[in-house]
Amino acid sequence: MTVSAGTDVPTRQGRTASAIWRSRSGRVAVQFGQLGAVLVAVSLLTFLIMQALPGSAVDNRLGPLPGFTPEEREQLRQSLIVSLGLDRPLLYQYLLWVVKALQGDFGLTYQGLEVSELVGSRIWATVELGMASLLISTVLSLVVSMFAYRTRSRAARGGIQSFVTVLFVMPAFWLGLLLVIVFAAQLQWLPSAGYTAFSDDARKNLEFLVLPALTLALPQMALFFRYLNAGLRDVSRLPFVTSCRARGLSSLLVDYRHVLPNAALPTITVVGLVAGSLLSGLVIVESVFAWPGMGMLLVDSVGRKDYNTVAAIVLITSVAYVVVAFLVDFIYQLVDPRIRRQA
């Protein structure tokens, strides 16, 4: 976000234009502008990839139509082309698609259902699973990294380090399989896969939730741990920590009240990154545990070649990622004044 020096034209208030861009509200405006530009680009790319589909959208929509003569078919085809706006320029089609998407209209699925209704019915299961996993991973990473930081046992620290490293090379479906083997097949504590709506049976819903949420949460925990661990080590070397100790604060107080909050700060940005990988992880985990969310819908739709649904999910997940990353950036600036001044 650099503003060239050439824009230094004094305005009515006597401030130069670049000073306005550098002011707080100016920067916020620029950030919103960038957000908008990325959103437009993301939707445009989704739209363009859809254009590369083999066969036209019309033929996909028409299907084989066995009872029709070629003339009738051609007639139907032409009227459909006009009604779908496919005879218009590509830019018009894109705008039409975006405007409709903004109104929640993503077209029809292969079976003629509304895509938006289908996606809408799945979205809450995904949100529940995603939130549960984030909660578990945040709490776990705080506990584990504080333990690793405070313990004097090298063996314990080494053990945690290697456990975390192993988590980095375990894809979700393999970690999930191990959890299913232990907790579902051997111990029989939890069901291996399935879903019940929370409103139908809260207890069952939570039983089904545990394993998929853990499968998602453990790798996230590993990632958070890495950042927290590095943060704790860096912060503990800072002079203010020494001064805290010199003033005679107990080590517990120093670690939890002074070191941890400062070390945890940069981890906030990681949450944004995880939000991105969360959606990828959800795709796998939901199909592993038959969790009827958007991830499973995506995999099913890919299998059925249900293009409209796939495009809708791609658009929704990427927009969600961009917006979440943006908000996280924003929150970080609010929480850490040093970043504001640097920027």
Next chain:
Amino acid sequence: MTSVAGRRRMPRVTPTGAGLVLLAPFVAFALLPGVFAPYGPYDIVNIPLLGPSANHLLGTDEIGRDLLSRVVFASRNDLLVSIMSAGVAFTLGTVFGLLSGYIGGIFDTVSMRTVDVFLSFPTIVMALFLITVFGRETWVQVLAIALVMTPSTARFARGEGLVLRSRGYVEASKVSGGGRLHILFRHLLPNAMPTLLVAASVLASAAVLIAASLSYLGLGAQPPTASWGNILRSAYGVVYDAPLFGIGPGIAISVVAGAYVLIGEGIRRRFHTDRNTALISRSVGRV
């Protein structure tokens, strides 16, 4: 230096060495599966779902094929897909990234904004999208995996390009009339290599995981061809009857992915390239 008697220095195990040792058997499996596999990958040799035994070290699968042989034969496909896609991503990302950092200006702005846009798509979601649209052939799979990894590689390589462009030897070459491509291939690339190799190892590791995930979802190698991902998929169906079914391919995936990371870690230590290599592992995206 005198050492206490009896405390001999242990032979040092470098991460690269450990990684190569872990990777070697799988490379051997991929090259000569017939030599290492006790049975053919499609031969029904015993009753289904046997546990591990002397005859079948990993047991048999749901229709009575030897699981060890399936895992061995799957190495070829899994390693090939991951290495090819990592190779494509590495080549494209490195060339674009280095040029972008070196040339700067409008080229840099445009390519980095493009990178931002591509990074906005969750990894697996984008790969699935591309496979839906362009089909399920192996080359589509390779290119889809490569495409989701290229942007982060480019961003990483750009950082290297930025650092190297102000070096004396680059300036000197420019003054003596070296062209852009000459500088790119003769000066930037060789000097950025150690750091880029670390990135390559992370890419290869991520590619193994993504490829396995795709075939787990049924979008990679199609049955009856074996892949670690699709063996694990069948493992879920029989988890109550044969709990150890998926252990072999699961370990194979983790060992190969881990071996690549170790090799990279070794290179990093050897060349002291501490420059933010964490950046790439962060942005390539976990699966």
